[in-house]
Amino acid sequence: MAQSRPSGPYRLVTVNTAPDRAKRLIGRVVEDLKDKYTIIHAANVTAIEEVQKAVEDNKPDLLFTASMWTPVESQRAIAIAKGVNPDIKTFSLPQGLQVERGPDAVVEYIKENLPALLG
Numbered sequence: 001m002a003q004s005r006p007s008g009p010y011r012l013v014t015v016n017t018a019p020d021r022a023k024r025l026i027g028r029v030v031e032d033l034k035d036k037y038t039i040i041h042a043a044n045v046t047a048i049e050e051v052q053k054a055v056e057d058n059k060p061d062l063l064f065t066a067s068m069w070t071p072v073e074s075q076r077a078i079a080i081a082k083g084v085n086p087d088i089k090t091f092s093l094p095q096g097l098q099v100e101r102g103p104d105a106v107v108e109y110i111k112e113n114l115p116a117l118l119g
Contacts, residue, residue: 007118008038012053015077019044021103026064028107029114030056037118048077055084062117063090067097067106085110 016022022044030039042058045051048069055063063081065074074092081088091113098106 006036006038007036008040010037010039010062010118011042011058011060012039012062012064013051013058013060013081014044014064014066015043015046015048015051015065015069015074016044016064017046018066019070021044021098022066025103025106025110029110032107032111033114048073048080051080052076052084055081055088059085061089063088064110065090065092067093067095067099070095091117 012026014022014026026039026041028089030041033039039062041062043054045054051063054060063078065077068093069077071092074095078090078092081090091110093106093109097109
């Protein structure tokens with residue numbers, strides 16, 4: 001059976017107050033899914049107020065909000081991103097996932113949910 005090419009590339013901006021952790025966890029997801037998707041981690045912002053500029057500057061296809069944000073904060077970040085690009089695909093990790101279940105759970109959660117997001 002012929003190997004199909006990965007879909008993408010998808011440009012990703014993350015909203016995470018721990019940029020090194022965001023880069024490390026997204027790096028694991030990118031590596032684990034490289035046969036299916038080409039994902040470029042274009043930027044991380046550490047504050048919701050930085051989302052608009054990051055989306056304008058990086059023109060991402062995807063925006064992920066990390067598990068330190070409340071649902072209200074995540075929705076605010078998503079609303080800002082969609083205000084710049086109505087077609088951006090967004091994904092919010094459940095609040096507390098990293099703290100309660102650790103980085104492996106975060107990576108698994110993203111990998112489980114990404115196919116539905118990217119369709």
